[in-house]
Amino acid sequence: xxxIQLPRSSQDAAALLEEGLRCRTQGRxxxxxxxxxxxxxxxxxxxxxxxxxxxxxxxLDKTAAAAGWFRAGIEAWPERNEPYYFEGVLLANxxxxxxxxxxxxxxxxxxPPNVDVVRALIFSLRREKRLDEAESFAKAWAETFPDxxxxxxxxxxxxxxxxxxxxxxxxxxxxxAMAPSSDWSILEARALLLLGRADxxxxxxAHARAQDPDNAAVYVHLANALKVTGQIDQARAALTRAVQxxxxxxxxxxxxxxxxxxxxxxxILAVMDRLAAEAQHRPGGVPVKLHFxxxxxxxxxxxxxxxxxxxxxxxxxxxxxxxxxxxATLAMFERMQALFSTEAIAxxxxxxxxxxxxxxxxxLPRSGTTLVEQILASHPDVKAAGEILFLPxxxxxxxxxxxxxxxxxxxxDAAAMAKIATAYLARLQPMAGGKxxxxxxLPANAMLAGAIHCALPHARIIHCRRDLMDVGLxxxxxxxxxxxxxxTDLAVLGRYLRAHESLMTHWRAVLPPEAMLEVAxxxxxxxxxxxxxxxxxxxxxPWDDRCLNFHRTSxxxxxxxxxxxxxxxxxxxxxxxRRYENFLKPLRQALGTA
Numbered sequence: 001x002x003x004i005q006l007p008r009s010s011q012d013a014a015a016l017l018e019e020g021l022r023c024r025t026q027g028r029x030x031x032x033x034x035x036x037x038x039x040x041x042x043x044x045x046x047x048x049x050x051x052x053x054x055x056x057x058x059x060l061d062k063t064a065a066a067a068g069w070f071r072a073g074i075e076a077w078p079e080r081n082e083p084y085y086f087e088g089v090l091l092a093n094x095x096x097x098x099x100x101x102x103x104x105x106x107x108x109x110x111x112p113p114n115v116d117v118v119r120a121l122i123f124s125l126r127r128e129k130r131l132d133e134a135e136s137f138a139k140a141w142a143e144t145f146p147d148x149x150x151x152x153x154x155x156x157x158x159x160x161x162x163x164x165x166x167x168x169x170x171x172x173x174x175x176x177a178m179a180p181s182s183d184w185s186i187l188e189a190r191a192l193l194l195l196g197r198a199d200x201x202x203x204x205x206a207h208a209r210a211q212d213p214d215n216a217a218v219y220v221h222l223a224n225a226l227k228v229t230g231q232i233d234q235a236r237a238a239l240t241r242a243v244q245x246x247x248x249x250x251x252x253x254x255x256x257x258x259x260x261x262x263x264x265x266x267x268i269l270a271v272m273d274r275l276a277a278e279a280q281h282r283p284g285g286v287p288v289k290l291h292f293x294x295x296x297x298x299x300x301x302x303x304x305x306x307x308x309x310x311x312x313x314x315x316x317x318x319x320x321x322x323x324x325x326x327x328a329t330l331a332m333f334e335r336m337q338a339l340f341s342t343e344a345i346a347x348x349x350x351x352x353x354x355x356x357x358x359x360x361x362x363x364l365p366r367s368g369t370t371l372v373e374q375i376l377a378s379h380p381d382v383k384a385a386g387e388i389l390f391l392p393x394x395x396x397x398x399x400x401x402x403x404x405x406x407x408x409x410x411x412x413d414a415a416a417m418a419k420i421a422t423a424y425l426a427r428l429q430p431m432a433g434g435k436x437x438x439x440x441x442l443p444a445n446a447m448l449a450g451a452i453h454c455a456l457p458h459a460r461i462i463h464c465r466r467d468l469m470d471v472g473l474x475x476x477x478x479x480x481x482x483x484x485x486x487x488t489d490l491a492v493l494g495r496y497l498r499a500h501e502s503l504m505t506h507w508r509a510v511l512p513p514e515a516m517l518e519v520a521x522x523x524x525x526x527x528x529x530x531x532x533x534x535x536x537x538x539x540x541x542p543w544d545d546r547c548l549n550f551h552r553t554s555x556x557x558x559x560x561x562x563x564x565x566x567x568x569x570x571x572x573x574x575x576x577x578r579r580y581e582n583f584l585k586p587l588r589q590a591l592g593t594a
Contacts, residue, residue, distance in 0.1 A: 084110065118141050288314045370441065463517065
């Protein structure tokens with residue numbers, strides 16, 4: 001190999017930088033990296049050469065080399081923010097967001113001013129769930145540059161994730177007023193959907209479509225809003241148009257798979273297969289959503305081996321970028337049993353509210369909670385609130401006690417239960433709209449069943465049960481994102497299911513018999529009417545035939561079961577795990593049934 005002739009002047013270095021950028025634009029990444037390397041070795045060793053070399057190395061998936069270039073830039077220019085920023089971006093792309101926050105924070109303290117640093121810092125703080133810090137930076141950004149729509153949009157994202165949806169909606173609308181954009185319409189519609197105002201979300205996205213008719217993302221979000229309102233055919237049409245506009249976007253195929261029952265030979269399946277084959281050879285591999293879309297499609301046509309392969313690969317990729325503290329989660333199940341003994345419940349419930357308004361529908365994910373809520377929502381005296389976070393937040397505010405944190409529980413007394421009830425009802429009652437009962441269908445409220453009874457002893461809890469193997473498989477085949485990290489590994493999932501079952505056994509032992517009704521998914525499938533009558537009787541509601549035609553009830557449904565509850569009841573999901581039995585040994589072993 002001949003020696004590389006190093007350039008002799010900064011003018012040569014500038015020429016090499018230009019050559020590197022040209023090569024990179026043309027996709028000749030190795031040549032670009034070579035040019036940037038030579039430029040970096042040229043007096044006066046321009047900072048841009050180090051940064052561009054690092055960026056190009058990262059594009060070639062040479063992560064260690066990229067990190068080396070950025071660290072070299074930091075050592076040579078410790079007073080500049082750019083190398084810290086670029087190293088932070090590299091770390092963020094590896095999902096090392098805690099480390100990225102350190103780099104971005106350092107970059108924030110150095111010149112020159114750079115709004116990209118603020119944006120990147122906020123993103124990594126959001127990924128770390130450090131929402132209070134992210135909000136502080138976003139507010140400072142918006143105060144410093146009050147006419148910057150991006151700042152208000154960043155704030156809207158944070159407030160949405162924090163559950164402060166009315167504030168998020170205001171921030172999104174502020175961004176849109178400053179700089180009308182379909183991106184801000186999407187952000188506004190997201191807040192509207194989470195607020196239960198799905199029809200308004202559809203209208204906003206339909207307007208965005210009219211203004212930006214060639215934006216595939218608008219059609220995807222419009223389809224998601226249409227799905228929530230039960231307009232499945234219209235949603236499918238919107239996604240078909242999105243495919244035409246952007247045939248390589250995995251989000252489109254994932255959304256389409258949710259509402260499509262594929263048949264052998266479906267051309268969409270062939271397109272997804274081709275996209276997955278191409279993505280295998282690129283950095284990052286096959287997108288998670290494409291894995292889950294393919295898994296769903298292949299399950300529909302009974303290609304079980306291939307389907308499970310895609311679900312397993314998708315879950316493995318998702319697990320690699322999420323964190324899950326299993327020991328803390330399992331300890332929380334045990335902690336609840338210790339806190340809420342029979343004696344403790346008798347004492348704590350003395351502070352409870354006399355309200356009969358709430359009906360809590362709890363259980364494991366994919367256990368039939370949406371089905372039970374849809375049955376109840378079909379009753380004229382019931383308002384369905386869906387998956388709301390009012391109770392965990394009320395409990396957390398009163399005690400530091402929620403579904404996700406152990407918290408300090410020294411204040412666990414009747415007064416605290418009264419405080420929880422007051423805070424909870426203050427948010428629930430405006431949703432009732434004159435109805436006698438309101439359903440709260442947050443499955444994870446099962447963790448707080450003891451607190452529910454103590455705070456609201458006249459409320460009803462409906463515990464939805466389903467065969468644990470079917471639940472486990474369905475959870476593994478459902479993309480929950482980062483909300484339920486225990487679902488990405490079959491053994492971890494099995495241990496979670498066992499802990500949940502142990503807790504529910506405890507609640508059955510310590511709660512009064514009338515406080516919690518057990519409803520088995522399999523029993524509802526076998527005899528809908530008898531189970532619907534049980535549910536209504538337990539909730540103090542008169543019989544109504546409309547509960548048998550739940551699939552005709554028009555209301556927003558924003559869960560993984562949104563398509564299923566628009567159909568008449570079917571039994572094909574009962575015993576479904578047996579089709580995948582050969583792959584489920586880790587789940588069976590963790591459940592103790594192998």
